Amino acid sequence: MLIGELAARTGSTTRALRYYEEQGLLESGRTASGYRVYGPNAETRVRNVRDLLASGFTIENVKSFVRYLDTDLPEVFAYSPACSDGYLVGAQRVAELAEKIAALTRLHDILVHRMPWLATPDDASRKEAA
Amino acid sequence: MLIGELAARTGSTTRALRYYEEQGLLESGRTASGYRVYGPNAETRVRNVRDLLASGFTIENVKSFVRYLDTDLPEVFAYSPACSDGYLVGAQRVAELAEKIAALTRLHDILVHRMPWLATPDDASRKEAA
DNA sequence: GTTGACCTTCACGTATGGGGCAATGTCTAG
DNA sequence: CTAGACATTGCCCCATACGTGAAGGTCAAC
Structure with missing residues (x-):
C-alpha cells in the first residue's frame, strides 16, 4: 500500500502520514524508487493515532502509547488503566x-x-x- | 525618559516596549544618538496597553483602542459602551x-x-x- | 512519448507576545 | 582610558499539527 491509499483508507492526508512518521509514530518500507510502502497493520495504527489526537492527546502524548498502537485501542482503554x-x-x-x-x-x-x-x-x- | 526607565516604571521590559512600538501602539522620539525618548504620557499609554492585554484583549484588539490610550482607561470603560x-x-x-x-x-x-x-x-x- | 496521477524532499506559514541571543554603538563615572 | 551599564537593530525561538506550495522523480496507460 502506498501513502495515498493509506491516507484515503484512514481519512487523513499524505502530509499527516509523513508527519506521523517524522514523529516516530509510524513506520514504512520503501520501494526501489523511494516510495513509502505500508503493511496492513499501518491502517490500525494510523486510526489509533488519529483517534487519540481527536480525543485530546497531543502528538507528544501519543508517543507514550506507541507500543500499543498496533492493536485495537478500545480494547486497551476498556479495562481501567491498562x-x-x-x-x-x-x-x-x-x-x-x-x-x-x-x-x-x-x-x-x-x-x-x-x-x-x-x-x-x-x-x-x-x-x-x- | 529612556526605554529602560519606562520599562521599570511600567513593570514591563525593553523588549516589550519595542514590540509595542513595532505594533503601532507606542511612539517615541529619538536622541541624536538614536536612543528612544518618551514623554510622560508614554507611561499611561503603556499601562493601558498592558492593562488591556491582561484583560484578555489581543495586540490586534488593542490597536482598535489606540486612539484612547493616552487617557486613563477606567474612565473610558466606566461609562457603558463609550x-x-x-x-x-x-x-x-x-x-x-x-x-x-x-x-x-x-x-x-x-x-x-x-x-x-x-x-x-x-x-x-x-x-x-x- | 506524452499526459496525468502518483510519489519524493525541502521549507515556509499558521497565532501569540514577547524571550533571548549576537554584534555593536553610547554614555557616565572613576 | 576603560569598565560596565545602557542603548540599538535583527534574527531565531517557543508550542501545535499539520497546510500548502515548489521543484522534481516515477509509473501506468494511451
Missing part, C-alpha cells in the same frame, strides 16, 4: 486542559467584568446559579 | 474566548469520558449537578 504510563499521560493531559480552560475562563471573566454589557445569556445564567 | 468600536471589539473577543473555552472543554470531556478514572472531583461535582 498501562500505568497511559494513566499518567492521560491524567497529565486532563490537568493541562483543565488549566488552559481555567486560564481562558479567567480572561473571559475579567473581560465580562470590565465590560458587563458584553455578558452573554450563558454568562447571566451562570451568574444566577452562583 | 465607543462603538470598543463594544464591537470587546464582544468579538468575548465570543472568541468563549469558543476556545468550549473547544478545549470538548476535548477535556472526550478524554474524561474515555478514561473515566481520570475525572477530577470537580468533574464529578459538575456531573452530579447535571
Whole structure:
C-alpha cells in the first residue's frame, strides 16, 4: 500500500502520514524508487493515532502509547488503566486542559467584568446559579 | 525618559516596549544618538496597553483602542459602551474566548469520558449537578 | 512519448507576545 | 582610558499539527 491509499483508507492526508512518521509514530518500507510502502497493520495504527489526537492527546502524548498502537485501542482503554504510563499521560493531559480552560475562563471573566454589557445569556445564567 | 526607565516604571521590559512600538501602539522620539525618548504620557499609554492585554484583549484588539490610550482607561470603560468600536471589539473577543473555552472543554470531556478514572472531583461535582 | 496521477524532499506559514541571543554603538563615572 | 551599564537593530525561538506550495522523480496507460 502506498501513502495515498493509506491516507484515503484512514481519512487523513499524505502530509499527516509523513508527519506521523517524522514523529516516530509510524513506520514504512520503501520501494526501489523511494516510495513509502505500508503493511496492513499501518491502517490500525494510523486510526489509533488519529483517534487519540481527536480525543485530546497531543502528538507528544501519543508517543507514550506507541507500543500499543498496533492493536485495537478500545480494547486497551476498556479495562481501567491498562498501562500505568497511559494513566499518567492521560491524567497529565486532563490537568493541562483543565488549566488552559481555567486560564481562558479567567480572561473571559475579567473581560465580562470590565465590560458587563458584553455578558452573554450563558454568562447571566451562570451568574444566577452562583 | 529612556526605554529602560519606562520599562521599570511600567513593570514591563525593553523588549516589550519595542514590540509595542513595532505594533503601532507606542511612539517615541529619538536622541541624536538614536536612543528612544518618551514623554510622560508614554507611561499611561503603556499601562493601558498592558492593562488591556491582561484583560484578555489581543495586540490586534488593542490597536482598535489606540486612539484612547493616552487617557486613563477606567474612565473610558466606566461609562457603558463609550465607543462603538470598543463594544464591537470587546464582544468579538468575548465570543472568541468563549469558543476556545468550549473547544478545549470538548476535548477535556472526550478524554474524561474515555478514561473515566481520570475525572477530577470537580468533574464529578459538575456531573452530579447535571 | 506524452499526459496525468502518483510519489519524493525541502521549507515556509499558521497565532501569540514577547524571550533571548549576537554584534555593536553610547554614555557616565572613576 | 576603560569598565560596565545602557542603548540599538535583527534574527531565531517557543508550542501545535499539520497546510500548502515548489521543484522534481516515477509509473501506468494511451
